[in-house]
Amino acid sequence: MTTLSYPSKPVPGDRIAVVSPGSGLPGLFPRPFELGLERLRKEYGLEPVEYPTTRKMGSTPQERAADLHAAFADPDVKAVMASIGGDDQITVLPFLDRELIRANPKPFFGMSDNTNLLAYLYATGIVSYHGATVMTALGRPVAMDPLTADSLRAALFTSGPYELTAAARWNDVNRDWADPATFDAEPETRPGNGWTWVNADRVVEGRAWGGCLEILGWLLMADREIARDLGEYDGGVLLLETSEEMPSDIEVFRTLRNMGERGLLQRFSALLMGRPKTWSFERPNGPEEADRYAADQREAVLRAMRIYAPHTTIVFDVDYGHTDPQLVIPYGGLVRVDGPARRITVTY
DSSP: OOOOBOOOOOOTTOEEEEEOSSOOGGGTOHHHHHHHHHHHHHTTOOEEEEOTTTTOTTOOHHHHHHHHHHHHHOTTEEEEEESOOOSOGGGTGGGOOHHHHHHSOOOEEEOGGGHHHHHHHHHHTBOEEEOOOIIIIITOSSSOOHHHHHHHHHHHHOOSEEEOOOOSEEBOOOOOTTSGGGGGSOOOOEEOOOOEEESOSSEEEEEEEEEEHHHHHHHHHHTOSOOSSGGGGTTOEEEEEOOTTOOOHHHHHHHHHHHHHTTOGGGOSEEEEEOOOOOOSSSOOOHHHHHHHHHHHHHHHHHHHHHHOTTOEEEEEESOSSSBSOOOEEETSEEEEETTTTEEEEEO
16 A cells, blocks of 8 residues: 655745646636735745746646646745646646655645645655635635634644534635625625434544545546555545535436446545535525535435445535635545544544
């Protein structure tokens, strides 16, 4: 099995690379990006370092790879964070120098399209962190969600166990970043319903792997960053969550079915299913439609798991991924899922 190690952590005063390996949206929407940079400086004491493609739309895969190489190779940079996701980061992977990155391991933070890099780093032997992009988590209007802020602080600066907390209130409805009024008030939230547990009669501890379901499907189709020996994932904790593109329950089931047919689903001892995003600008669901979408997705996941991995412990509506708050999960790091106690503890 791949030997994974935690990179050294930064300390306040250190430099952190801010990169855009997926999309240069900071160039189109500077307000949430600048707000996120300001919080990195003032709330976390880190000095952001930008690169040629950080605010550039339409940069080539080679240019984005060059920025990643520069960020990892610079001895004065102690961590790397994505500005946001995108939809073509998979095209960057062939241009990455695995040996350069392996020789200069650093904590990397990202989610969504950054699932590509998270899986790449896992295969390289480096623990990374699912969550906390600059424009979304740090660029939240008025203030970061306290659960997000505390989780990110622990992941950035500490090593050891950290217990995740279910959100008392949450949000998945976005406002227009191009409208200055968006940043005058915090997002409206709704009451949380806690986590839903299935097969919660055991304690599971294993390495986390997975990410955004749509991106995992692309990686599987391209046959990239998936272990040849699926025993690599035995006893692990599978992370799955869906994006603002809101795949249908049928698509979710089919992707999981294909993972099952490949023999992948059966390898994991636990599944943490992120709270689904149920609203988008293209599909502005009302409360009833949103609840129906979430219920249909849950049933699609259960249907696939009953077929391929009926005994796996499952936790639904964990607060990570494309909703707010956004807990940080160590990708390749240890996650303990305690069913009888209904607790999830990660090791940062």
